[in-house]
Amino acid sequence: MPARVTGTGLDQLAVNTIKMLAVDAVEKAKSGHPGMPMGAADYTYVLWTRFLRYNPQDPAWPDRDRFVLSAGHGCMLLYAMLHLAGFDMPMEEIRNFRQWGSRTPGHPEHGLAPGIETTTGPLGQGFGNAVGIALASKMLAARVNTEDFAPITHRVFTIVSDGDLMEGVASEAASIAGHLRLGNIVSIYDDNHITIEGKTDLAFSEDVGRRFEAYGWHVQRIDGHDRAAAAEALAEAVAETGRPSLIVARTHIAAGAPTKHDSAEAHGNPLGPEEATATKRALGWPEEPKFLVPDEVRERFAARAAELRPIYDAWQRGFEGWRSRHPDLAPLWDQLRPSRMLPANLASTLLESAPREAAATRAHSGKIIQKLASLVPALAGGAGDLAPSTSTLIKDSPSVAPGSFIGRNLHFGIREHAMGAIVNGMAVDGSFIPYGATFLVFSDYMRPAIRLAALSRFPSIFVFTHDSVFLGEDGPTHQPIEHLTALRAIVNLVVIRPCDGIETALAWAFAVGRRDGPTALVFTRQTVPVVERAAPPTTDLVARGAYVLLEAGGGKPKLVIIATGSEVPLAAEARAILEKDGTPTRVVSMPSMELFLGQSDEYQTSVVPQDGTPLVVVEAGLPDCWHRIVGREGLIIGLRRYGASAPYKVIAEKLGFTGPQVAARIAAWLQDRKRRS
């Protein structure tokens, strides 16, 4: 039976339990961040026991409140709360904090345990995700809530640190949240005045509250250790439904530690055995056993669960009644929830209506989005102020606007990074299949969000247009060179660069159907000629990553040209010249290198032979990643230089990307190859 502990009342005892779980776990792991959980325990305890609505028996309850610990380094706070609140987070996992194979890594990872609503740690991302979750919730509510019952009324609570709020991605997300009047988000800023380098005022002296007021947020300021003040502020924040709320909670890092409170040392290092012991003594806490949870504290959380249970049960009853009373809305609900079924034969439906004419692939994409939107009500998205350029507007739907969430078109403003984080938040919420669009070169601005989607297996869709130097006059600052290589380097991101309307349709079908990770769809600005196809297209062309588009004359290739996107018709043009000159040439279209490399060896070599047949790649970007396909011996016609500001046809000519130039370069290379062998 666990030891009894003295303390000034049950609430203090519970707060101390949270602190000591963090201290003990970090001590045992000999690494971690004890200071933040200790500083944040007071208001977090108030939040979880008096405000947050959850059901550990049904952690996927659609109307649960979401708790997002954006300050992910303080993860022991989250793990401790999940454990105490009765989620599937056994003490064994807390004892295994930061160990191989545990569900309690150094920063919270979505999917490892129920109740971890998103992956956090890279600063600012969790806050951006929280805005995305809150937005998705508002959009879902606008679709399904009725006068007789509202299935969606939950809130998103998030804890953010100095670090989160210094990051630009959080500034962008806060501006969007304020603009859209997301009254369902409550953010507690753990204002502990300490960062890794020391006091925050080394680098951070702005008035954060005033900044958030400028964004349109409701702002309160409290002593973060005053639990009564926290309760009052949370009540007021929850009551404020017309604006997002920020509670600036002045706290002391490692509060309770006799010598390390208010110290940068307590941020990212264990307190050390002596200070840990001294802390326990100071708090009237027994030194042993470690990982102690007093019975009264368990009872306190059990009582909270019992309080919440009727709310949950009432929701379930209300929801069943709502389902039967609204036969129009119930199917929509099912189409919007994460377990949704997509229309049967989506790929073939899209393929049938795929544009066949010469056009920019961004224009093809724009048409396909209309079709897809009519078939998949979960599809919603927008651009970083580039909807006309990226062709991503859903034409028969209004815009999501301040206080108005029935639309499907999102306006992210010129805030690519928050766009990525918000799309991720919507994806993990699961009610929508979200996309965010910008120019390919600006994928750099949102790269941390793309990586987190890939790591966390979020089905986010990123649309990148203006995909090469052939965007033309905007010049090198806007012309992607290395971006295909850089995106292909992100593990579990699928990058698709289609060559025509058919591949574009299938790329969208793949992206919408993918459930275990993000997809980047890469489209041209410029018109791409119609690609002559030797065989009628099948629905697996894109899903297999590559296929033989044009077989060599006579069926026995003496040369294989692999190309992607706008360089596929170029390869076809070069092939025509080379064939005429006597070289039987196969053209392979490879919209997705990753998907191709995931196929069987047999399929791969049936498309790209590895028997000494000369292999050539044409892609208007950095050649580096293509050595994986063609080794050191193949010819890669790419670009290892920045682009130039000029009309795109001039650029093509100057950089050697016309059909005759490509054919001539290949012919010379074949000659040279023959001479050397």
Add this chain to the structure above:
Amino acid sequence: MPARVTGTGLDQLAVNTIKMLAVDAVEKAKSGHPGMPMGAADYTYVLWTRFLRYNPQDPAWPDRDRFVLSAGHGCMLLYAMLHLAGFDMPMEEIRNFRQWGSRTPGHPEHGLAPGIETTTGPLGQGFGNAVGIALASKMLAARVNTEDFAPITHRVFTIVSDGDLMEGVASEAASIAGHLRLGNIVSIYDDNHITIEGKTDLAFSEDVGRRFEAYGWHVQRIDGHDRAAAAEALAEAVAETGRPSLIVARTHIAAGAPTKHDSAEAHGNPLGPEEATATKRALGWPEEPKFLVPDEVRERFAARAAELRPIYDAWQRGFEGWRSRHPDLAPLWDQLRPSRMLPANLASTLLESAPREAAATRAHSGKIIQKLASLVPALAGGAGDLAPSTSTLIKDSPSVAPGSFIGRNLHFGIREHAMGAIVNGMAVDGSFIPYGATFLVFSDYMRPAIRLAALSRFPSIFVFTHDSVFLGEDGPTHQPIEHLTALRAIVNLVVIRPCDGIETALAWAFAVGRRDGPTALVFTRQTVPVVERAAPPTTDLVARGAYVLLEAGGGKPKLVIIATGSEVPLAAEARAILEKDGTPTRVVSMPSMELFLGQSDEYQTSVVPQDGTPLVVVEAGLPDCWHRIVGREGLIIGLRRYGASAPYKVIAEKLGFTGPQVAARIAAWLQDRKRRS
């Protein structure tokens, strides 16, 4: 002789000239952004003719005011001003706007013409650069200004758009500028209420002025077409030396165009011949000739140049006197200016003092920074709140702090993106050799800035520590996998990952000496064992990119293992096992793939034979880019998965990165290879 033009006064005539140059250039190019230059012409004209100090005959004048057009899409405004003010920007270049080989690309590129102070276009970057330039100016002033003469008194003027101010990088930079009280920066916010998608209030309704007040800025609001108001506001902004200044200038995009003013259409498209003609008529401007500059306008700018000349001459005289009166400061000045000479034999000096013990390479770097700082007064830098973790503090120097700029240590806060942009601004200013440090995984947060440094040939230094999964318990969100590949993909960025103190010293020597582009220095968190060296190190080890660290027993390798950074000692350990088992094995250390691939073929094959000798790479990251070195046939021991939260030795064991595991894997591969051949 050019035509005479009617107009309401000379100032209006000059403003109309600027507008019409932009309109004519965009019409001729049939692409570009006419709206912004037309909307910004009024206050820009006031700025250039009444405030900005410049000398077109000496565009590198150290005390010139800097003009940074952060809204780079409005580049015709800059090109027009440079032309009118007498810089080397002939009308022929303006007629060649956005054409191949012109000095007038679609976004301004530093180096193409004098007066283009930095490369802009990717939004928010120019503003961040401006903060960096202003910071460098303050730091230089703190070092060289004396009571009898102040060589550095200039200001940085920047024009920012809605898009700039929506971007997180600008929020971060503004917060830093406010914190540091950079009173030498004056930013005009061109508040035209229009973005590509339409009205800014689609996505942007925050109170920007109030936000900047929260950052600690001095904020004024004016009608941006009221030139008297602009003059007053600029005078007040210039007089405010204790805080950075923002002037919110409400303007109308395409002001003067009869139907397209206030229209999103005028943002990124030509007005069209009809509207262009109608605009000219409305402004009382002749339809022909195009590209007209009335004589009076030329005279107006010539008069301004004449006004400025005595200021310039006085500065030169003052400076000569200052040089002779301050024999202590004059050499410092020479060491700080862009044309600086570095100490002779810097590489060998650093090599001599290079740490030889087992330690993390970040720790080696920390020691070398101290030595380097003592030798090179231009060295200055800091971290994104990670100075203790990245070991980047210059120990005998104070911090740069609000209003105090004599230190060399910068505290960027948790704002990696602004750090990148500020470092770039300092690099292009040229008085300092700046570095910015964070964890390698967070290079993603600053990637747009890194790319612009590479594109613009800025000698920025980026320090990235915690360079692999072996950072340990912080887990996958913090463990870089793909980042070496992604950085190596940036053209003109040199990436160096040293394996010990010797390579670390030489990496720093290379980075500090590089003048035509940025360098990324990549260091470990964990201790790296001492690498046994067969030969005494020479100063060219890093500059050549790779070298034979350990030759095969007997001198004839049957196997070559290539490794970088912390995997070099691992390769050496595997070599010992393989040699013992009868395989003569060479170990190549390759701190920089790019530098190696820039060597002669002869050198390359002398290090990495391409004669069929089995090639193996060991690098704890994505294998993809290594196929460039070892083709499809080589063995690449890397990682195509995310990491894990655990002690680093456990991670090494679990992922197969111990000496015996690597040796066993190579041996099995050699067996398999033999069997297949």
